[in-house]
Amino acid sequence: MSIDRIQKAAVIGAGSMGHQISMLCALGGFETYLQDIDETSLRKAREQLEHHMDRWISKGKLTTEKKEAAFAKLHMTTSLEEAAENTDIVIEAVLEKLDVKQEVFAKLDKLVPAHTILATNSSTIVNSKIAAFTSRPEKVLNMHFFYPPLVMDCVEVVMSDQTSKETAETAMAFCERIGRTGVLLEKEIYGFIANRLLFALSKEAMFLYENGYADFKEIDLIAKKALSHPLGPFEIADLSGIDVGYYANMQLFQETGDPNDKPAKIVEEKVKAGHLGRKTGRGWYEYTKEGAL
Numbered sequence: 001m002s003i004d005r006i007q008k009a010a011v012i013g014a015g016s017m018g019h020q021i022s023m024l025c026a027l028g029g030f031e032t033y034l035q036d037i038d039e040t041s042l043r044k045a046r047e048q049l050e051h052h053m054d055r056w057i058s059k060g061k062l063t064t065e066k067k068e069a070a071f072a073k074l075h076m077t078t079s080l081e082e083a084a085e086n087t088d089i090v091i092e093a094v095l096e097k098l099d100v101k102q103e104v105f106a107k108l109d110k111l112v113p114a115h116t117i118l119a120t121n122s123s124t125i126v127n128s129k130i131a132a133f134t135s136r137p138e139k140v141l142n143m144h145f146f147y148p149p150l151v152m153d154c155v156e157v158v159m160s161d162q163t164s165k166e167t168a169e170t171a172m173a174f175c176e177r178i179g180r181t182g183v184l185l186e187k188e189i190y191g192f193i194a195n196r197l198l199f200a201l202s203k204e205a206m207f208l209y210e211n212g213y214a215d216f217k218e219i220d221l222i223a224k225k226a227l228s229h230p231l232g233p234f235e236i237a238d239l240s241g242i243d244v245g246y247y248a249n250m251q252l253f254q255e256t257g258d259p260n261d262k263p264a265k266i267v268e269e270k271v272k273a274g275h276l277g278r279k280t281g282r283g284w285y286e287y288t289k290e291g292a293l
């Protein structure tokens with residue numbers, strides 16, 4: 001399917017990632033349906049997007065007319081059927097659990113037209129594991145956006161050995177239409193590129209912290225001052241959600257069975273306590289509305 005045939009996009013999951021991806025699609029001129037099983041997530045999504053777009057207007061990055069045009073194209077629903085009906089591309093952004101994603105894809109496969117591309121925004125999971133639950137593995141791929149999608153200009157577009165070239169080309173063209181730089185990876189690997197690099201850094205940071213070589217604040221400070229990283233590894237965990245990293249690690253551990261791949265105990269404790277980072281006001285650091293305390 002060529003990019004010119006894409007008119008309607010559906011984004012499944014209205015959390016940290018999904019709501020902003022849906023805004024990019026609507027700003028890119030696509031009729032967009034944002035679906036979530038949780039009504040509250042959708043309400044929060046709309047409030048946050050109104051806030052972001054108003055800030056863009058005050059900074060001169062967007063006109064009021066363009067904002068209104070985009071919101072006219074953005075529909076929110078709890079019905080998967082409504083989101084899937086006649087859609088040309090789906091970007092799934094539900095939580096990072098393989099069985100949940102497989103179930104969503106199996107349902108979508110039955111609801112969307114035969115030509116529709118099904119993409120997953122998973123941070124780590126290769127699409128072939130999900131495509132196996134559909135009847136269209138050639139139309140399934142990863143489109144991995146980065147947090148926050150309204151700011152971060154990169155999407156890893158990852159093919160499995162069953163993804164067709166045409167699907168990958170259309171996904172790359174879609175990225176261009178929504179103002180994002182797509183980077184095509186023709187061979188899939190767990191975690192793709194960015195997160196594999198980040199995992200290596202985070203794992204070492206956790207080792208140093210857990211063994212008392214430095215406090216997490218010092219580790220972040222050194223990463224920023226000595227390596228010129230804009231954020232330290234613990235700050236990144238808070239930004240993207242400690243639970244997101246935890247589930248990604250659990251997934252890796254299930255795949256490899258290597259105890260070294262298990263999430264750190266302190267991370268598990270934070271997830272159990274609901275201290276998930278910026279989104280809950282507390283993670284490694286504590287946050288007010290203005291920023292880290």
Ligand SMILES: NC(=O)c1ccc[n+]([C@@H]2O[C@H](COP(=O)([O-])OP(=O)(O)OC[C@H]3O[C@@H](n4cnc5c(N)ncnc54)[C@H](O)[C@@H]3O)[C@@H](O)[C@H]2O)c1
Pocket residue numbers: 012013014015016017018035036037038041092093094095096097100104121122123124144145146147239240241244
């Ligand atoms: N947070 C990040 O930094 C980041 C970056 C890149 C990719 N990702 C990936 O994006 C995906 C979503 O992450 P997030 O941080 O937005 O998570 P999140 O927890 O903020 O949001 C997930 C949303 O999915 C909804 N949901 C759960 N099950 C559903 C279902 N069956 N159908 C519809 N909606 C459902 C939840 O109600 C919630 O609103 C994950 O796969 C994650 O790995 C996250």
